[in-house]
Amino acid sequence: MASKTAERILLVSLELFNQQGEANITSVDIANELDMSPGNLYYHFKGKEEITAALFSMYQDRMKRVLFSPGENGLVIKDFFYFLYLTFETSHLFRFLYRNPSDLVAKYPYIEKGFKNLIKNKEKGFNQILNDFIKQGSLAVKREELVHLIELISMVLTQGLNYYVMKGDDIDDDDIIYRGLASVFFALSPYLDIEEQQKNDLQLAIANGTLDQ
Amino acid sequence: MASKTAERILLVSLELFNQQGEANITSVDIANELDMSPGNLYYHFKGKEEITAALFSMYQDRMKRVLFSPGENGLVIKDFFYFLYLTFETSHLFRFLYRNPSDLVAKYPYIEKGFKNLIKNKEKGFNQILNDFIKQGSLAVKREELVHLIELISMVLTQGLNYYVMKGDDIDDDDIIYRGLASVFFALSPYLDIEEQQKNDLQLAIANGTLDQ
Numbered sequence: 001m002a003s004k005t006a007e008r009i010l011l012v013s014l015e016l017f018n019q020q021g022e023a024n025i026t027s028v029d030i031a032n033e034l035d036m037s038p039g040n041l042y043y044h045f046k047g048k049e050e051i052t053a054a055l056f057s058m059y060q061d062r063m064k065r066v067l068f069s070p071g072e073n074g075l076v077i078k079d080f081f082y083f084l085y086l087t088f089e090t091s092h093l094f095r096f097l098y099r100n101p102s103d104l105v106a107k108y109p110y111i112e113k114g115f116k117n118l119i120k121n122k123e124k125g126f127n128q129i130l131n132d133f134i135k136q137g138s139l140a141v142k143r144e145e146l147v148h149l150i151e152l153i154s155m156v157l158t159q160g161l162n163y164y165v166m167k168g169d170d171i172d173d174d175d176i177i178y179r180g181l182a183s184v185f186f187a188l189s190p191y192l193d194i195e196e197q198q199k200n201d202l203q204l205a206i207a208n209g210t211l212d213q
Numbered sequence: 214m215a216s217k218t219a220e221r222i223l224l225v226s227l228e229l230f231n232q233q234g235e236a237n238i239t240s241v242d243i244a245n246e247l248d249m250s251p252g253n254l255y256y257h258f259k260g261k262e263e264i265t266a267a268l269f270s271m272y273q274d275r276m277k278r279v280l281f282s283p284g285e286n287g288l289v290i291k292d293f294f295y296f297l298y299l300t301f302e303t304s305h306l307f308r309f310l311y312r313n314p315s316d317l318v319a320k321y322p323y324i325e326k327g328f329k330n331l332i333k334n335k336e337k338g339f340n341q342i343l344n345d346f347i348k349q350g351s352l353a354v355k356r357e358e359l360v361h362l363i364e365l366i367s368m369v370l371t372q373g374l375n376y377y378v379m380k381g382d383d384i385d386d387d388d389i390i391y392r393g394l395a396s397v398f399f400a401l402s403p404y405l406d407i408e409e410q411q412k413n414d415l416q417l418a419i420a421n422g423t424l425d426q
Contacts, residue, residue, distance in 0.1 A: 021316050023236060100313030101379045103234050116381040148399035151376075151392070152365065158379060159372030163364075166314045166371060168329040179364070186361035190403030 006044045009034065010058065013051045017096035022052060023103060049108070056111055059094040063118055066090050067125045077138060077194055078202050078211075080129055081181060085211050087122065088157050088177045095161050119154065126150045141191045152187050156180045178209045219257045222247065223271070226264045230309035235265060236316060262321070269324055272307040276331055279303050280338045290351060290407055291415050291424075293342055294394060298424050300335065301370050301390045308374055332367065339363045354404045365400050369393045391422045 012033050016025045027048045031041040045051045066086045075083075091097075097104065097111070105112040130146055133139035141149060160180040164171060171179065185206055192199060205211045225246050229238045240261045244254040258264045279299045288296075304310075310317060310324070318325040343359055346352035354362060373393040377384060384392070398419055405412060418424045 021313075021319070023313075023316060024319075099315040100234075100236075101375050102312040103236060105378060106234070106237075112381070115379045119380045145399055148396040151396045152369070152400060155368060155372060155376045155396075156365070159368060159376055162314050162375065163368045163372055165318060166328045167332045168325070183361040183364045183368075186358055187365060187400040 003044070006054075009036075009041065009044055010051065010054055013048075014055055014094065014096070017052075017055070018094075021099050022048075022096050023100065027051070052108065053110060055094065056097065056108075056114055059090070059097060060114055060118065062090050062093075063087070063122070067121055075129060075132065077133065077192060077198070078205070080133070081185070081202060081206065082211055083129070084153065084157065084181060084184065085177060088160075088180060091157060092161065092173055092177060098158055098161055119158070122157075123150050123154055126153060138194050139188075139191055140193050149188065149191075153184050156184055174209055178206055178211075181206050181211070216257070222249075222254065222257055223264065223267055227268055227307065227309070230265075230268070231307075234312050235261075235309050236313065240264070265321065266323060268307065269310065269321075269327055272303070272310060273327055273331065275303050275306075276300070276335070280334055288342060288345065290346065290405060290411070291418070293346070294398070294415060294419065295424055296342070297366065297370065297394060297397065298390060301373075301393060304370060305374065305386055305390060311371055311374055332371070335370075336363050336367055339366060351407050352401075352404055353406050362401065362404075366397050369397055387422055391419055391424070394419050394424070 009030065013025070013030050016030060016033060025048070027041060027045075028038055030048070030051070031038045034041070045054065066083075097115075101115065105115060127146060127150060130139060130141070130149065131143075134141060134143070134146075157180065160176060164176055164179075185203060189199065189203075222243065226238070226243050229243060229246060238261070240254060240258075241251055243261070243264070244251045247254070258267065279296075310328075314328065318328060340359060340363060343352060343354070343362065344356075347354060347356070347359075370393065373389060377389055377392075398416060402412065402416075
């Protein structure tokens, strides 16, 4: 995967997949877009399956880095939203994976397995952080309700894009992320036991799209 | 659409589409499943496109009937959840539409337009009912926050299935509906200004899957 050409192939494939869906792109389309002969492309990747596999593994690596980044205790609620922002952003970069997950899962067994593990790890991460907040006293959610909160967050993060596509909303990438976060904030907000000022600041940072600053 | 054969073709197509995705089924697959010659199928529907169009229009009709059913004022919160149950159930019956919406929307212009209208009407319906609750005093949500609540509900209703598929959860149809409703209840619950007993009864009906009884 080290070669410059292989990297260029992956980036162009990612862009085409994101724009038109993996199912609608052939390896010949990718070669054409790169002004490359199909034979040359084949030298680097043995067909679209290998490209998809390489992209999925890039996605997994990035997600793992994001998911293991908080690690330490002592996160505050704002950090959690920043962490969600990063998770959302990374998924958005590989958004073709979320276009038709049922088909991808049926077609590629490693994606089926990989998605399961990723979502499991993601929800485990959320669970740990949210449990810390409950212990700290900044989140007043019963432990048995946590599963619903986590499902809501996870659904917004993984399915938000499809929803906006179906709705026909023409909004740009950063807006999608922040709109999702605003909905998560709405669901979480009544359960937050933090100072009113902090709460307002956080809501403002989400509304203004400045969480990452 | 009146003929018994046409009806049978649609029902079998719906089942195949739901199981394997519209993109993975050809009109020959449908004819085979029906023990029918492709020519006979063609006599009723000129290809898969016409079948998909007929199914989408069935879905639209059913959804319209559900969406216009509450109509009258004087709904209580429990009615709203029953209304969500019906909406969810109808979408679930035509769940192939939610498998890869981006592809369907790109392939069929009438689905693109139809989805937009449906989601718009659905959210308008939610908005009206929730606004009535605000007026009645049973829901304490600021009008400008309503958009987030509606997005959350709509996302759970339209994207819940893909989420459970990705997660690899093997749960049956009714469970998916009630699990989604439990997450909606979690988000809505702190904003509900109704008697504690009513709230507990509703939560129990959702947990036990007895909302429709």
